[in-house]
Amino acid sequence: MTRAVSAIVGMGPGNGAALARRFAADGSPVALLSRGTDFSSQLARELPAARAYACDASQPEAVQAAFAQVAAQQGPVGTLIYNAGSGAWGSVEQVSGADLEQCWRVNTLGLFTAMQAVLPGMKQRGGGAIVIIGATASRRGGAGAAAFAQAKAAQRALAESMARQLWPQGIHVALIIIDGIVDLPRTRAQRPDKPESFFVQPAAVAESAWWLTHQPRSAWSFEIEARPFGETW
Amino acid sequence: MTRAVSAIVGMGPGNGAALARRFAADGSPVALLSRGTDFSSQLARELPAARAYACDASQPEAVQAAFAQVAAQQGPVGTLIYNAGSGAWGSVEQVSGADLEQCWRVNTLGLFTAMQAVLPGMKQRGGGAIVIIGATASRRGGAGAAAFAQAKAAQRALAESMARQLWPQGIHVALIIIDGIVDLPRTRAQRPDKPESFFVQPAAVAESAWWLTHQPRSAWSFEIEARPFGETW
Amino acid sequence: MTRAVSAIVGMGPGNGAALARRFAADGSPVALLSRGTDFSSQLARELPAARAYACDASQPEAVQAAFAQVAAQQGPVGTLIYNAGSGAWGSVEQVSGADLEQCWRVNTLGLFTAMQAVLPGMKQRGGGAIVIIGATASRRGGAGAAAFAQAKAAQRALAESMARQLWPQGIHVALIIIDGIVDLPRTRAQRPDKPESFFVQPAAVAESAWWLTHQPRSAWSFEIEARPFGETW
Amino acid sequence: MTRAVSAIVGMGPGNGAALARRFAADGSPVALLSRGTDFSSQLARELPAARAYACDASQPEAVQAAFAQVAAQQGPVGTLIYNAGSGAWGSVEQVSGADLEQCWRVNTLGLFTAMQAVLPGMKQRGGGAIVIIGATASRRGGAGAAAFAQAKAAQRALAESMARQLWPQGIHVALIIIDGIVDLPRTRAQRPDKPESFFVQPAAVAESAWWLTHQPRSAWSFEIEARPFGETW
Numbered sequence: 064m065t066r067a068v069s070a071i072v073g074m075g076p077g078n079g080a081a082l083a084r085r086f087a088a089d090g091s092p093v094a095l096l097s098r099g100t101d102f103s104s105q106l107a108r109e110l111p112a113a114r115a116y117a118c119d120a121s122q123p124e125a126v127q128a129a130f131a132q133v134a135a136q137q138g139p140v141g142t143l144i145y146n147a148g149s150g151a152w153g154s155v156e157q158v159s160g161a162d163l164e165q166c167w168r169v170n171t172l173g174l175f176t177a178m179q180a181v182l183p184g185m186k187q188r189g190g191g192a193i194v195i196i197g198a199t200a201s202r203r204g205g206a207g208a209a210a211f212a213q214a215k216a217a218q219r220a221l222a223e224s225m226a227r228q229l230w231p232q233g234i235h236v237a238l239i240i241i242d243g244i245v246d247l248p249r250t251r252a253q254r255p256d257k258p259e260s261f262f263v264q265p266a267a268v269a270e271s272a273w274w275l276t277h278q279p280r281s282a283w284s285f286e287i288e289a290r291p292f293g294e295t296w
Numbered sequence: 297m298t299r300a301v302s303a304i305v306g307m308g309p310g311n312g313a314a315l316a317r318r319f320a321a322d323g324s325p326v327a328l329l330s331r332g333t334d335f336s337s338q339l340a341r342e343l344p345a346a347r348a349y350a351c352d353a354s355q356p357e358a359v360q361a362a363f364a365q366v367a368a369q370q371g372p373v374g375t376l377i378y379n380a381g382s383g384a385w386g387s388v389e390q391v392s393g394a395d396l397e398q399c400w401r402v403n404t405l406g407l408f409t410a411m412q413a414v415l416p417g418m419k420q421r422g423g424g425a426i427v428i429i430g431a432t433a434s435r436r437g438g439a440g441a442a443a444f445a446q447a448k449a450a451q452r453a454l455a456e457s458m459a460r461q462l463w464p465q466g467i468h469v470a471l472i473i474i475d476g477i478v479d480l481p482r483t484r485a486q487r488p489d490k491p492e493s494f495f496v497q498p499a500a501v502a503e504s505a506w507w508l509t510h511q512p513r514s515a516w517s518f519e520i521e522a523r524p525f526g527e528t529w
Numbered sequence: 530m531t532r533a534v535s536a537i538v539g540m541g542p543g544n545g546a547a548l549a550r551r552f553a554a555d556g557s558p559v560a561l562l563s564r565g566t567d568f569s570s571q572l573a574r575e576l577p578a579a580r581a582y583a584c585d586a587s588q589p590e591a592v593q594a595a596f597a598q599v600a601a602q603q604g605p606v607g608t609l610i611y612n613a614g615s616g617a618w619g620s621v622e623q624v625s626g627a628d629l630e631q632c633w634r635v636n637t638l639g640l641f642t643a644m645q646a647v648l649p650g651m652k653q654r655g656g657g658a659i660v661i662i663g664a665t666a667s668r669r670g671g672a673g674a675a676a677f678a679q680a681k682a683a684q685r686a687l688a689e690s691m692a693r694q695l696w697p698q699g700i701h702v703a704l705i706i707i708d709g710i711v712d713l714p715r716t717r718a719q720r721p722d723k724p725e726s727f728f729v730q731p732a733a734v735a736e737s738a739w740w741l742t743h744q745p746r747s748a749w750s751f752e753i754e755a756r757p758f759g760e761t762w
Numbered sequence: 763m764t765r766a767v768s769a770i771v772g773m774g775p776g777n778g779a780a781l782a783r784r785f786a787a788d789g790s791p792v793a794l795l796s797r798g799t800d801f802s803s804q805l806a807r808e809l810p811a812a813r814a815y816a817c818d819a820s821q822p823e824a825v826q827a828a829f830a831q832v833a834a835q836q837g838p839v840g841t842l843i844y845n846a847g848s849g850a851w852g853s854v855e856q857v858s859g860a861d862l863e864q865c866w867r868v869n870t871l872g873l874f875t876a877m878q879a880v881l882p883g884m885k886q887r888g889g890g891a892i893v894i895i896g897a898t899a900s901r902r903g904g905a906g907a908a909a910f911a912q913a914k915a916a917q918r919a920l921a922e923s924m925a926r927q928l929w930p931q932g933i934h935v936a937l938i939i940i941d942g943i944v945d946l947p948r949t950r951a952q953r954p955d956k957p958e959s960f961f962v963q964p965a966a967v968a969e970s971a972w973w974l975t976h977q978p979r980s981a982w983s984f985e986i987e988a989r990p991f992g993e994t995w
Contacts, residue, residue: 464758
């Protein structure tokens with residue numbers, strides 16, 4: 064009997080790669096979906112049963128096509144991790160309507176379309192898990208994150224609507240609020256003054272996502288933080 | 297010297313009309329912007345210095361064009377009331393990606409575009425007010441409001457980003473959470489069993505919006521509720 | 530016919546005095562309750578129908594006795610403003626259990642006891658208003674406000690329970706979150722570098738409290754902020 | 763080298779017993795603190811390295827004495843689970859000031875005193891974990907939970923102050939919001955119509971508490987829910 068696929072949307076050297084490694088650790092099949100595939104193809108080769116798929120999360124047709132490919136090549140998706148979520152920085156005086164729209168399409172519309180793609184299979188299997196990677200901006204509309212915060216808040220509200228509708232059907236929708244700076248060569252270079260305790264380790268985020276997908280269903284969590292112990296909040 | 301215009305986006309027989317009447321009550325000019333103008337044109341004739349403008353809030357070009365007309369015909373906008381906000385009902389299994397997008401365009405992108413249109417004038421005048429009409433769904437992603445809640449949450453986060461950026465410039469951005477059913481012939485007919493105490497009176501919402509635009513700036517409110525005293529919450 | 534009394538618990542040169550002046554402005558009777566009466570007695574002499582009462586808000590018997598005096602000397606209370614609320618500063622490593630308890634008694638138990646004292650009269654009159662003066666700490670447990678934040682959070686939750694129970698009976702319970710530093714000779718001296726725009730003006734807080742007690746009951750607010758326009762939040 | 767003790771305050775057949783079993787599962791010493799010791803003594807005999815202590819959480823001296831005994835008999839506490847938390851039900855018209863105080867002493871003052879008792883040891887060891895068992899009322903002041911909600915809100919704010927102060931010192935303070943009815947013979951009997959999916963399983967709560975105490979410190983959670991998948995929220 065084939066094991067269900069873990070599909071991860073949004074793939075880079077930080078949380079994306081760590082999530083892929085964690086969900087592939089027991090040999091389960093993982094599908095890596097991202098706009099470009101240079102990084103994900105390389106990563107897929109290092110993992111036991113992984114495949115990379117090109118998928119622009121802001122384009123519903125592209126998301127639908129990619130998930131159709133996943134189903135055809137690897138089988139039904141049991142776990143969806145939605146990690147797509149970059150965004151333009153700047154205040155309401157600096158960003159454009161196009162920035163708002165692109166941010167919303169990647170963070171919110173993409174999540175909705177991916178959910179639609181995997182839902183029939185999850186319902187048929189009698190359950191599943193959908194974990195969304197949020198950010199501080201999911202909870203707070205900061206002055207300098209006008210485009211990003213509105214998209215992350217929309218994503219969080221959509222996740223909440225999904226949870227209320229899908230939990231009773233055995234599908235665990237959960238949100239991880241990353242409240243800190245993810246440890247990457249790029250972010251380290253930007254903050255050379257900061258100690259290691261300042262950064263969120265992607266492997267730890269992946270561990271939380273893994274745990275959420277294995278919680279007993281009588282005590283599910285909807286929203287949890289991933290915040291470095293040294294963070295001021 | 298000409299008095300600044302109060303521009304109200306979203307015009308119907310409920311909050312829209314009540315807001316128009318309240319802000320026109322002292323004879324000040326009001327601009328009524330809405331997709332169709334049958335209702336607003338009629339209303340404009342009843343008010344001392346009002347004009348109706350066709351404006352599809354989901355289309356940035358339409359919003360920009362309408363505000364250019366307002367400026368040309370009535371002068372600079374000192375107060376913007378953003379009341380556009382209908383939405384498709386249904387769970388994540390019932391609504392479509394197009395529903396999510398339309399909802400987001402009307403509630404969030406439209407607010408952003410309207411804000412962009414009035415901001416230069418407000419900054420030139422050294423101040424202004426922007427009041428957004430929210431809903432219970434601005435705070436809570438209910439199962440049956442998947443499209444509406446994600447849009448209202450995005451709108452609220454955008455309002456918060458706007459407030460943090462624009463308050464120090466003298467522009468009071470505030471949000472009214474309507475937590476109840478607005479009293480309209482239509483909503484009364486849908487709930488014939490409910491007493492008057494069940495409904496939100498549009499005139500009372502308008503009174504709150506008026507008050508927000510007149511708060512002393514040393515004690516501004518960002519978010520207030522408009523909730524009937526008999527409501528269960 | 531006698532007009533109902535506005536009773537204000539917590540009296541000092543900031544919000545307390547401003548609330549007293551505002552609610553006495555139309556000649557209505559006001560009762561000024563505070564631990565010491567040096568300040569309040571002086572203030573009472575300046576107002577048309579005011580009296581000062583000694584009342585240690587942390588002692589239920591003292592609160593009951595003071596309200597019995599108010600009833601005997603000025604008549605039934607129609608509006609209760611709960612402004613008592615000082616607190617020990619410090620982290621959980623700096624404050625004591627006694628600090629927590631004293632803070633809780635003044636902010637929460639005192640509110641409950643004052644509410645009990647005025648409730649029968651409000652119910653008999655068919656309505657009333659109870660306005661509580663909260664703080665940033667009502668919403669957020671900061672590291673340096675361990676004793677104060679737990680008390681303010683308890684006060685806010687109690688206010689919410691009161692609102693849900695008492696609104697349907699015509700009693701408007703509302704909470705004002707003071708999110709900033711109140712303008713006082715003392716606070717000015719502590720922050721000589723700050724411009725006037727940094728401070729919350731007590732008269733503006735009083736104006737908001739007054740407005741809350743006059744909202745039409747079809748659109749009541751429970752919680753509003755009083756935040757200076759220049760505040761970073 | 764002796765292993766650090768897990769001390770659990772609040773011991774009954776539901777979450778208390780499940781927490782004890784979970785933290786004792788690897789043979790580690792556990793200390794069971796509760797007002798009465800009939801139940802906890804029995805339970806302690808079933809576990810490898812457990813001891814029961816009488817401790818009225820509402821009395822600071824009793825809490826201090828009990829923790830002194832734990833230290834003397836079992837050694838330093840590495841993990842504190844604060845599960846004390848019963849409360850009087852009823853609206854603000856039904857509960858008394860004494861109910862509010864008792865609730866606050868058990869939920870908030872007791873947590874503070876227990877934290878004070880274990881903090882020096884945790885700091886000396888360079889870390890530790892404090893997990894608090896909250897409830898729906900930690901977030902929401904319901905009409906029928908006037909005494910309980912104010913106490914749970916105070917507890918939550920105190921937990922937040924503790925987290926902000928103690929995380930940087932390596933002490934992981936976290937809060938589990940139990941959002942549902944715990945599965946017990948008593949609660950089953952009260953709701954004979956409800957399916958198993960309606961109830962929170964204590965073993966699942968204990969699993970979440972265990973997980974929180976083992977999260978990597980670069981991605982700690984402060985607040986998580988334990989909510990049955992079938993719950994309406």
